[in-house]
Amino acid sequence: MSFNVVIPARYDSQRLPGKPLKDIHGKTLIQRVYEQARASDAQNVIVATDDERIASHVRSFGGRVTMTSAHHVSGTDRVFEVCRLEDMPADAIVVNVQGDEPLIPPAVINQVAENLVLHQVAAATLGESFVTDRDLFNPGIVKAVHDATGRAIYFSRAPVPWIRDHYPQDSTQLKTLGEMDRVDRDGSVLRHLGIYAYRVSLLSNFVQWDEAPLERLEKLEQLRILWNGASIHIEAACQSFPQGVDTQEDLERVRAWLKNP
Numbered sequence: 001m002s003f004n005v006v007i008p009a010r011y012d013s014q015r016l017p018g019k020p021l022k023d024i025h026g027k028t029l030i031q032r033v034y035e036q037a038r039a040s041d042a043q044n045v046i047v048a049t050d051d052e053r054i055a056s057h058v059r060s061f062g063g064r065v066t067m068t069s070a071h072h073v074s075g076t077d078r079v080f081e082v083c084r085l086e087d088m089p090a091d092a093i094v095v096n097v098q099g100d101e102p103l104i105p106p107a108v109i110n111q112v113a114e115n116l117v118l119h120q121v122a123a124a125t126l127g128e129s130f131v132t133d134r135d136l137f138n139p140g141i142v143k144a145v146h147d148a149t150g151r152a153i154y155f156s157r158a159p160v161p162w163i164r165d166h167y168p169q170d171s172t173q174l175k176t177l178g179e180m181d182r183v184d185r186d187g188s189v190l191r192h193l194g195i196y197a198y199r200v201s202l203l204s205n206f207v208q209w210d211e212a213p214l215e216r217l218e219k220l221e222q223l224r225i226l227w228n229g230a231s232i233h234i235e236a237a238c239q240s241f242p243q244g245v246d247t248q249e250d251l252e253r254v255r256a257w258l259k260n261p
Contacts, residue, residue: 003113004092005042006082007033008075009099011051015247020054020099022251025258029245030054032102034063040106042095048082074221080203090201098194100244102254108237115233116197119150122230123198126237127190135191142192142220144234152232155192155220193237202230
């Protein structure tokens, strides 16, 4: 199976400006992401950026880069522009690897590409099990609920599904939920990981679809795919790995992890 990896990378991160070029023990964040992707089975790995500083750096370590527009609303739009500029055929498989995931295992990249083909879906993504209710009630952590076949039913920032017999029914008691212990959810909900596999044809449709009402409310672009009747497969990642880098604190955590894995 042949597939491509595209890594969107922006310089102007609001919470950590210049994030792709931050040093992590002698290598930049974007170089570490690129090298993890190159260790997968991908035939091509391309960094997509609108910033010449990032592009020049990627070229300096022998990486492949494509310059894209500075006006994209989302990373998905940036990925599609790469597909168009690289003249990828409609049936080509593309894996979108976030540019802030320096510890993503190559096996996980292979897994999501393989699932796209195996389950004959429009898109594939991955998740991981929750640890505590603190995570479930954190709106910054996206929850994914799926059916018996692994097809996503919904993605939300809210705590779904609501376990009626476990959580208090009195709304005045909800303030205590962040401190509750782990709950067995029978694998019915996953913490969503921001990696996707899809074909160029799906991306072509995606950029032409209007923003979906649910997407507008949740600020989750994957809901545009579900809203338009296309299917997304999701399962637990085959290997666990620390979350990506959004803040200086995250960057220090990754540095510490690589020093003492």
